[in-house]
């Protein structure tokens with residue numbers, strides 16, 4: 035067997051070999067055909083904003099074109115391209131948040147969508163000064179949803195959720211004019227300012243990008259998380275399994291893939307429908323096996339323990355097992371390649387969102403008003419497809435790992451309550467976490483998040499970094515495809531304590547948690563922001579003073595650019611394993627990796643080697659500890 039060496043995941047290697055034998059291409063084949071990426075694009079030096087161009091600037095100073103036809107310099111072109119990526123990410127996360135707010139707006143007692151977490155709804159209503167006394171909970175929900183929907187286009191003022199940040203951070207944002215206005219306005223401003231002949235100042239463009247990014251983390255994404263919890267329940271710890279070994283040979287396998295839980299929650303209900311289960315038996319299957327991919331997997335595993343089939347780079351491999359009756363998708367991170375690929379197997383590829391139609395797929399529009407009926411129709415299609423499975427083509431790798439998921443901020447606090455002496459300390463706070471950080475038992479915390487990217491060996495960036503951090507008593511919180519990498523690698527099981535340093539292992543034992551905590555999907559990085567904000571408040575310091583760091587070792591999407599930027603703008607140093615397309619401008623690189631610190635107290639680091647990145651992160655954590663005068 036040829037050594038593949040592009041993934042640390044054995045199921046991935048095995049299925050790519052199967053694909054090769056069957057003459058099927060995967061992302062790694064297409065990456066190979068792509069050969070060397072375009073140097074201008076990679077450095078951010080190509081501008082195609084107007085039809086006088088495209089213009090590409092020579093990366094060598096003094097040689098070749100140094101300006102675009104309009105006179106835009108490399109600095110301006112790079113900055114414009116970067117902030118357009120931020121706008122793309124902000125738009126995507128925020129539109130997800132808006133969709134969930136619309137779902138809350140239509141929720142009703144006898145409808146498909148109900149309120150699962152009244153406590154969270156009432157607390158948000160209080161925060162937003164929505165009257166609650168003597169009102170029906172659904173009236174309150176509708177008004178809260180309306181307030182949220184107005185955050186997208188309100189003409190005046192900044193975002194309500196920014197009030198959640200500690201005073202010190204608010205001051206940083208106030209002093210530097212970083213508080214965003216309405217979410218949509220921030221996107222429009224970027225598109226306007228980056229039009230031909232508008233803003234031509236790299237520093238100002240980056241500033242606009244930072245401001246806009248806050249409308250993602252503390253705006254659209256946070257709305258997505260809060261409202262999903264209100265509608266579908268705030269996650270609590272629960273057991274699951276991860277990797278393609280979760281597929282079942284004798285069952286109808288359905289994979290939900292994409293992002294928004296409004297679809298997947300209904301599929302979760304539909305697969306439990308007795309009539310559909312009966313139908314599955316009638317077609318010769320033992321049952322219906324639902325699993326998830328990418329962030330949809332995170333949403334449903336956090337709330338129901340639905341198994342995780344894999345992360346971003348494994349979406350094609352799920353189909354290549356030959357055992358999947360349907361891949362049901364909504365929005366974001368869905369390979370168009372699934373369309374021709376599913377034609378090589380019996381798999382039905384079902385798109386459901388008017389925002390993400392894909393040529394060649396079966397489009398069954400998911401109508402929120404008739405959500406459960408739509409979901410049942412989709413599941414029925416999958417069941418009826420079971421008979422078309424070609425047994426000769428089926429290969430399900432055995433590998434899967436147990437994991438504990440479901441660490442919302444609320445559930446982390448409940449776990450911490452296990453060590454609280456209620457006669458002395460309050461319950462339901464992060465104080466025990468603050469105490470162990472102060473005492474140095476835990477050196478600090480790291481958020482490791484983001485995608486897969488074939489520029490990095492699949493999952494290697496995530497797993498090696500996480501292992502190094504936990505070995506050095508840095509607790510890791512994670513979301514997105516990084517979280518799935520951790521689940522697959524066994525880092526979310528209690529046994530993973532053996533990989534942790536002595537201090538972290540003791541904390542895990544006492545609080546009954548794994549060393550790597552699954553906090554959800556990409557929009558749930560807002561949970562990490564809240565965790566850091568509350569910790570800062572508890573220690574009465576700015577967020578940037580905490581021994582807390584972030585990393586995206588295998589990022590690839592525009593969403594990740596927006597995330598990285600709002601994390602840095604929130605005062606948390608962030609390590610990137612893949613360089614963003616900014617290296618064509620020394621000035622922009624300097625702004626992001628150096629000068630940002632003087633403004634927001636944090637900066638980006640670019641380090642592809644996870645061991646070096648871990649070392650730098652640990653050093654930074656120790657510097658912060660020293661500055662806070664915490665015990666060594």
Ligand code: SF4
Nearest residue numbers: 081084087089102104
């Ligand atoms: Fe070229 Fe300027 Fe047009 Fe960009 S905006 S394509 S640099 S002329």
Ligand code: MSK
Nearest residue numbers: 329367484485514515
């Ligand atoms: S799904 S944005 S590949 S983490 Fe959120 Fe994974 Fe990245 Fe998509």
